[in-house]
Amino acid sequence: MAKNQSTEDYLKGIYKLQHNGKGVATSELAKHLKIGDGSVTGMIKKLAAKRLVHHTPYKGVSLTASGKRLAVQMIRRHRLWEMFLVKFLGYRWDEIHDEAERLEHVTSQEMERRLDKALGYPKVDPHGDPIPTMNGEFDGTAYSPLSEFEVGDRVKIIRVDDDQGVLQLAATLGLGLNKNLTVKEKMKFDGSMIVKVGPKEQFISQRIAKSIFVRVV
Amino acid sequence: MAKNQSTEDYLKGIYKLQHNGKGVATSELAKHLKIGDGSVTGMIKKLAAKRLVHHTPYKGVSLTASGKRLAVQMIRRHRLWEMFLVKFLGYRWDEIHDEAERLEHVTSQEMERRLDKALGYPKVDPHGDPIPTMNGEFDGTAYSPLSEFEVGDRVKIIRVDDDQGVLQLAATLGLGLNKNLTVKEKMKFDGSMIVKVGPKEQFISQRIAKSIFVRVV
DNA sequence: AGTTGATTTTAGGTGCACCTAAATTTAGGT
DNA sequence: ACCTAAATTTAGGTGCACCTAAAATCAACT
Numbered sequence: 001m002a003k004n005q006s007t008e009d010y011l012k013g014i015y016k017l018q019h020n021g022k023g024v025a026t027s028e029l030a031k032h033l034k035i036g037d038g039s040v041t042g043m044i045k046k047l048a049a050k051r052l053v054h055h056t057p058y059k060g061v062s063l064t065a066s067g068k069r070l071a072v073q074m075i076r077r078h079r080l081w082e083m084f085l086v087k088f089l090g091y092r093w094d095e096i097h098d099e100a101e102r103l104e105h106v107t108s109q110e111m112e113r114r115l116d117k118a119l120g121y122p123k124v125d126p127h128g129d130p131i132p133t134m135n136g137e138f139d140g141t142a143y144s145p146l147s148e149f150e151v152g153d154r155v156k157i158i159r160v161d162d163d164q165g166v167l168q169l170a171a172t173l174g175l176g177l178n179k180n181l182t183v184k185e186k187m188k189f190d191g192s193m194i195v196k197v198g199p200k201e202q203f204i205s206q207r208i209a210k211s212i213f214v215r216v217v
Numbered sequence: 218m219a220k221n222q223s224t225e226d227y228l229k230g231i232y233k234l235q236h237n238g239k240g241v242a243t244s245e246l247a248k249h250l251k252i253g254d255g256s257v258t259g260m261i262k263k264l265a266a267k268r269l270v271h272h273t274p275y276k277g278v279s280l281t282a283s284g285k286r287l288a289v290q291m292i293r294r295h296r297l298w299e300m301f302l303v304k305f306l307g308y309r310w311d312e313i314h315d316e317a318e319r320l321e322h323v324t325s326q327e328m329e330r331r332l333d334k335a336l337g338y339p340k341v342d343p344h345g346d347p348i349p350t351m352n353g354e355f356d357g358t359a360y361s362p363l364s365e366f367e368v369g370d371r372v373k374i375i376r377v378d379d380d381q382g383v384l385q386l387a388a389t390l391g392l393g394l395n396k397n398l399t400v401k402e403k404m405k406f407d408g409s410m411i412v413k414v415g416p417k418e419q420f421i422s423q424r425i426a427k428s429i430f431v432r433v434v
Numbered sequence: 435a436g437t438t439g440a441t442t443t444t445a446g447g448t449g450c451a452c453c454t455a456a457a458t459t460t461a462g463g464t
Numbered sequence: 465a466c467c468t469a470a471a472t473t474t475a476g477g478t479g480c481a482c483c484t485a486a487a488a489t490c491a492a493c494t
Contacts, residue, residue, distance in 0.1 A: 001450090001451060001452080002450095002451095003449095003450070003451085005451095006450090006451065006452095035451090035452070035453090036452075036453055036454075038452090038453075038454075038455090039451070039452050039453065042451080042452085043451075043452090046450095046451095057459090058458095058459060058460060059460095
């Protein structure tokens with residue numbers, strides 16, 4: 001894999017996984033990137049040498065300021081391309097992730113600027129994910145995963161994680177952006193749910209419920 | 218450099234250089250790709266093993282049918298992206314080559330199809346180069362390099378080679394697409410020219426004259 | 435035909451991102 | 465505290481595209 005390509009994927013991965021607290025376990029990152037644990041350690045060392053991450057052996061990695069700047073830039077480019085794919089090329093929102101993944105790595109600063117302009121400076125991508133500004137700031141609109149809500153809550157879908165098979169699944173279940181739904185049942189033992197979307201009820205596993213982000217309505 | 222990336226660049230290079238007759242010398246290809254002669258030989262062997270080129274040692278390389286198909290596909294993608302960069306992002310025609318070069322290597326068949334449609338099925342790119350169809354056929358509009366014309370000929374610029382520094386130079390000299398010009402002088406010894414473009418006369422070296430394609434008007 | 439000079443291929447080596455398997459460190463239960 | 469299981473790092477190795485320098489081949493001129 002090309003030099004920049006890998007660096008960018010690692011940084012983006014670390015950024016994504018560290019949303020909660022601080023360090024990310026190498027094994028966690030390895031699983032995310034679908035790469036062997038040992039390979040990750042090696043790459044982490046190179047990134048640390050370039051001052052893009054902090055590495056405490058056996059403890060985990062976290063992004064430095066410049067690492068974070070790069071990570072957010074990649075996320076911005078990814079989401080701008082997703083917007084392009086939907087608005088200009090007519091893709092569906094569950095088809096765009098992989099295409100955008102490849103495009104984001106061949107995007108110059110100039111192109112990013114022009115793409116943003118051509119799209120009318122969008123604030124969110126087709127999944128509802130906020131698009132950070134050139135300076136790396138996010139619009140702080142609050143939302144939480146569906147999994148944190150309880151029976152009786154009525155919520156609106158704000159964004160859907162563009163990872164793995166979640167999108168295709170969500171699409172087939174009729175769980176689109178801006179759809180309203182009500183939590184009907186929530187299983188104690190595994191966190192899965194039954195929700196009402198429009199006229200019909202739908203079973204949702206915990207994994208999916210953690211990838212669907214909503215706001216009370 | 219990534220695996221596909223290289224393969225695609227080699228095939229495109231061979232295609233470009235073999236426009237006249239048959240085989241391309243490895244050294245010629247090496248110069249074009251800015252890569253050492255020895256490296257090219259090695260890569261050629263791999264391409265030959267995949268049946269993308271024919272290689273006669275010490276004689277040269279030429280594309281097989283499937284090699285040519287791939288080469289033309291890359292050219293098509295390159296030119297579609299150039300069109301996108303100009304029409305959607307507002308780039309100037311002399312800024313787009315390198316950006317398109319990177320985009321063409323991350324283009325899926327589906328994306329190529331949709332891009333073509335979104336652009337309104339264009340026949341030529343912003344340099345006037347014909348865009349081949351999905352099946353690899355070219356529209357056979359005839360044009361020749363400016364260098365083949367003589368004093369007194371009045372011609373229109375149909376396309377400009379998107380290579381090296383030619384574009385920037387052409388742009389600064391006021392030699393744009395669809396501009397008309399008249400050949401005023403042609404030097405016997407080195408083939409350079411003086412042409413009249415609009416109100417003023419312009420000196421053009423032979424190298425540039427070989428990269429500007431025109432049709433009599 | 436033989437030598438010479440240019441072109442081309444071979445040989446050996448680099449850096450990179452990845453892998454597998456073995457060694458090391460850490461953390462949890464008794 | 466100790467021992468064990470899991471997580472992590474190290475060690476050694478692969479494939480790839482590239483490089484440089486030496487060897488082989490071709491072509492052209494006497």
